[in-house]
Amino acid sequence: MKRLLSSALLALTAVTSAQVSAGVIGSDERSRVVSAHVYPYRAIGLIQTEKATCTATLIDKTHIVTAAHCLFDVQENKQWKRNPYFIPGKNGSAAGPNGVYQIKRVFVDKQYIRQAKKIKPVALAQYHEQSNAAFHSFLTNKLDLDIAVAELDRPVAERVGFMELKSVNRKSLAPYIHLTGYPSDKTLHTQWTTHCQSDWDKGKTKAADTLIHKCDTSPGMSGAVAYVKDFDDKYYAVGLFSVGTMSHNFATAFDDGLRERLLGWKNGIEDNNTLVHEFSHEKFHKIHLSNQCTFPIYAAINYRNLNGEWITSGWRHLDAGESAYVASTKDKSYYVYAKATHNTAINWKGTDKFEKIGSSKHAKKHGMKSVKIKDEVFTPQYHPFPC
Structure with missing residues (x-):
């Protein structure tokens, strides 16, 4: 098993394939999804903003889970991204097979946005793990806050389906996870999938309940869920991928507390540390x-x-x-x-x-x-x- 060569910032900055090229150490074990109209692939979709792409997953008919940085630019502008929309089951140049949905509003953690604004802006071309130590520390130590639940402008069709959130702990996690999304080093807007062994992080980050895995990733995969097929033959989202380093990829596990918070956001429940942002969209x-x-x-x-x-x-x-x-x-x-x-x-x-x-x-x-x-x-x- 090998992993894609990418810096923490490249994994964070979900850009299109025209903007960033990436390399693979060893063989590339990702495979192109041929039947994106089949579940669970049709419940996984592309987030498109004016300058970037990310991955997100439906958790009911009107809500998706993704990385917070997919909708807020923590890197340079420190602003909310413009005109975001979601296309479930997108796979290549064809129009969205299950419709195109505007992202109406998003629930995120106040602390994540507040701390992101305090970090000095870092241009992609100037990023380096050592010279930008404060920014790198922010990326790797706030993984458990780099999560968002976004509401769509209307429900998706019943047939599309969604993925339930499942809480995991150090005893219940399956040894292998799946990761599906839209890597920017592949053909524009195509869906790719892989699976790999996962384990609990042992001190490489300060964030609690962090998974370490060797699934190949690249820009554009930010916001993809780590998911498993359980004993009942159903797929469940157990974590969220948001960042990787030169030596490791990380995903935040959905423990009991985080799962309950995400479900609360899905139901419109705000705690004291919740920030809700309403998006406006252009009329053309x-x-x-x-x-x-x-x-x-x-x-x-x-x-x-x-x-x-x-x-x-x-x-x-x-x-x-x-x-x-x-x-x-x-x-x-x-x-x-x-x-x-x-x-x-x-x-x-x-x-x-x-x-x-x-x-x-x-x-x-x-x-x-x-x-x-x-x-x-x-x-x-x-x-x-x-x-």
């Missing part, structure tokens, strides 16, 4: 174009802007694996075209609309493909150009 779609090839491309889009005018924007240069925000619209449709920079015979075209692309007098018309937005709520849209 933000469209991103995503190059999933190993070579750069030029991309263009035709869309109705927020003033109601149809605009053709291009050319946008996208490096291999790069995604970029290109437009905002309230419409449920837009049009796209793209071509490889090194060979115009490689292109993504359509016949739904023909528009001139480019500002020069020699600009030519190109056939563009219509894209339909199926989401019921205004959310960021990622249109892939696959190879």
Whole structure:
């Protein structure tokens, strides 16, 4: 068994695959989830904010459990992340198979947010375990507080299901745990799973009831639950992964006290140390174009802007694996075209609309493909150009 090479901050800062590359020491034992429409995978989903992704799990029809840092930026801005939403069973470029849900509000621990704001901001490129000792200590010693329960804007369908929380102690924990989520070193928004041996932490952190495990992780897996299949053949969430170091991965176990607190949050019960944050959401779609090839491309889009005018924007240069925000619209449709920079015979075209692309007098018309937005709520849209 081996683990993914990642610093504590990389595991904390759930970024997309275009932003961070990672390496694996030894063989990679994660496997791509083929049938994300099957339980329990459809109850595990992607959290998307404007600049980051995380993993979360449904614990009833309207609530998810995840890491607190997935919704509050403890690293640089010290602010709540913008426009968060949740997609259960998301697996690749296809639209959310079980719907897209805005995250309406979140329950977190006041102490975690208060202490996060006191730590000096640390840029990802400047992070180092020794030079940023205070921040590193905060990451590893506040694991039991880096947990959140978030409420969705509406219930998910009954068929999606959810995962019950199960309390564990040093006598009851199963020797193997499962971990499923959205690692950023894999294809964008694809779901991956693994299982590994786990044990109780013996002094590597100051947090109580911390599990140490060797499941491969990477940015984007933050907020994933550690879960087990019990004797009744049901899956139960027994802990939450939020951070790893160069030598260990950690998960906070759901002991009796933490489980009761999370269930209280789910039922809207606040204790004296609870902070509740209400999110606001933009009233339009933000469209991103995503190059999933190993070579750069030029991309263009035709869309109705927020003033109601149809605009053709291009050319946008996208490096291999790069995604970029290109437009905002309230419409449920837009049009796209793209071509490889090194060979115009490689292109993504359509016949739904023909528009001139480019500002020069020699600009030519190109056939563009219509894209339909199926989401019921205004959310960021990622249109892939696959190879």
